[in-house]
Amino acid sequence: xxxxxxRSVFVVILGVLFSFTLFYVLPDPAYRVxxxxxxxxxxxxxxxxxxLDEPIIKRFITLVTDTAxxxxxxxxxxxxxxxxxxxxxxxxxxxAGWGLISIFVLCILLVAxxxxxxxxxxxxxxxxxxxxxxxxxxxxxxLLFASTKWGLPKDACAGLALAIYPSILLSSNVVLRLEEAxxxxxxxxxxxxxLGMFVMFRxxxxxxAPSFIIxxxxxxxFLIAGLAVVEEIFGIPGIGHWFLQSALRxxxxxxxxxxxxxxLGVVALDVFNKIIVWFLDPRQRNAW
Numbered sequence: 486x487x488x489x490x491x492r493s494v495f496v497v498i499l500g501v502l503f504s505f506t507l508f509y510v511l512p513d514p515a516y517r518v519x520x521x522x523x524x525x526x527x528x529x530x531x532x533x534x535x536x537l538d539e540p541i542i543k544r545f546i547t548l549v550t551d552t553a554x555x556x557x558x559x560x561x562x563x564x565x566x567x568x569x570x571x572x573x574x575x576x577x578x579x580x581a582g583w584g585l586i587s588i589f590v591l592c593i594l595l596v597a598x599x600x601x602x603x604x605x606x607x608x609x610x611x612x613x614x615x616x617x618x619x620x621x622x623x624x625x626x627x628l629l630f631a632s633t634k635w636g637l638p639k640d641a642c643a644g645l646a647l648a649i650y651p652s653i654l655l656s657s658n659v660v661l662r663l664e665e666a667x668x669x670x671x672x673x674x675x676x677x678x679x680l681g682m683f684v685m686f687r688x689x690x691x692x693x694a695p696s697f698i699i700x701x702x703x704x705x706x707f708l709i710a711g712l713a714v715v716e717e718i719f720g721i722p723g724i725g726h727w728f729l730q731s732a733l734r735x736x737x738x739x740x741x742x743x744x745x746x747x748x749l750g751v752v753a754l755d756v757f758n759k760i761i762v763w764f765l766d767p768r769q770r771n772a773w
Contacts, residue, residue: 504740576724579640584643625646
């Protein structure tokens with residue numbers, strides 16, 4: 486347990502250090518923000534505003550302290566980054582919530598459908614091997630058309646676009662594990678002795694527990710990349726859309742703060758995944 490906690494803290498610290506190095510150290514941020522034709526006075530002003538004249542260690546401490554205290558401001562809008570990030574995170578969480586609901590519904594339908602139709606099963610297996618961003622991009626454009634034509638809620642359509650690939654990936658994994666569990670020796674022995682369905686159901690849940698790792702990994706990817714895609718296509722002012730716009734303007738304080746939040750989000754999702762697996766699979770409790 487302590488090892489896992491230390492590892493999670495290390496991941497967050499590593500994310501903060503990586504973000505700081507990427508946006509504030511390599512290469513010189515002042516020249517990137519100012520552009521190739523800026524005069525010396527403009528570059529010096531940018532260096533002062535971003536504290537780039539300070540030693541690296543002091544610069545890092547100042548940046549982390551300002552972020553934690555809510556004093557870090559956007560380079561262009563001069564508004565506090567953390568307050569904006571929280572507001573935009575709420576918008577993104579609404580989209581992600583619709584995505585979770587869609588994943589749950591689609592996964593149930595796909596698992597049931599694969600149990601009935603072998604043709605659907607082959608299609609799901611084929612789609613699960615494709616690049617993740619392709620179905621997100623295509624489905625987002627199609628659902629944007631549907632949202633515009635029939636007045637469907639943008640958040641729900643964006644969440645559905647976000648959920649298609651994870652549901653395909655998860656349902657394919659669940660079907661595979663169910664088939665393996667049905668043919669496992671302990672399952673055949675239990676059926677031969679006529680054990681009740683409740684015992685069999687509990688065993689199936691234990692067999693499916695590792696599939697939640699698939700779901701967690703898919704959520705991590707889509708919260709980082711998928712949200713940015715669907716929010717940009719649907720014009721939803723969430724944190725993914727904000728991050729892309731800030732990257733185009735090289736708004737370094739925003740990029741740093743969002744990167745730190747994403748590091749915390751990755752750790753939080755990993756903890757959530759561990760808790761779910763811990764409850765569903767007693768065999769995992771010894772690993773803690």
